[in-house]
Amino acid sequence: MLINVSTLLTEPVGHARRLRADGERCLVAEEGFEQEVTGEIRLIRSERGVLVMASFDLLPVTLECGRCLERFQMPLHLDFDEEFVLPRDPVTGLTPEVDSDDFLIDERRHLDLSEAVRQYEQSALPIRPVCRPDCRGLCPTCGRNLNVETCACLPVGRNDPWGPLRSLAERFQTEDPDGSPQA
Template sequence: MDQNLIFNVAQLLKEPVGATRSATVTADVYRLVPELAESGIPEASERPELSGRVRLMLTGDGILVQGDLSTDLTLPCSRCLEPVVVPLDVALEEVFTPTIDIITGQAIKPEEDDRALWIDEHHILDLGEVLRQDVLVAVPMHPVCREDCRGLCSTCGQNLNEESCNCAPEPDPRWATLAALLNQNE
């Protein structure tokens, strides 16, 4: 899959404030966030491709990038480990700042500390790191296949959505104190 997260903005930087470009962006989520390829279920689906339209606009401070990207991710249910498809939506809105003056060629010290938001000395704007951070935030921590998923038995591993098992239910720790009191009275 082709990724196009890198833009040469030299021409845009020479235009009047308010000038825009728009582009369709695609990103391979597993390449962007390799941790997800490990926790995901790669064989259950094709590699997820994050895609959508973005708009680049020249402002007084730099280049404002806005866009909505989305895909579907297949993740293991946090209770029963069966694959669950979750929509992943990333709303991009960041200002990238130049590190070199496009007209004079002089270096500029950006006010922005986050290097992910710097346009480099070759006027390259790279969405990769920003998208990586946004994807990490957008991925659900505990996806469930359904709200009432019963999960796996902690003793025998049986998927309790399919069949119940004969293991004794775990005593609820909240009742332990009460049970101790009752035993004293007997």
């Protein structure tokens, strides 16, 4: 998604523009990234270039639930501020200090939001996606999806409210039938 900022760059620091994105395409071919953004963009002339303040709704992303392994769609909203740096200022002729992770304005005075959207989308994605907060996941014994069916396996682990009682009962069963427990 390219934005031409050539006019804004000739204006004093603090001058601003407001733009609307309607399903604008963001493409980062080398990362296999494609997304569409809809929302507001505010551009402010800064000392080093242009500050971008974006508020975007993205197309839903398909994720795999970490509990039930089903695929599901997650809607995403991104809010980010990012400065795009002009390698050489057309007004002052100065070359600002540029870090390797700075976003740059190209020679034709365009800034490309695609890579920023890709990075912010990546950090907005959950590390352990869950299809819904109450997803019951797969039965650890038989592997059935407990959201869609039940199984006859005994519950295991921490979610078993009768676990302590059951293990107590098992202990009595293994004790000497004569009723003389060994200490």
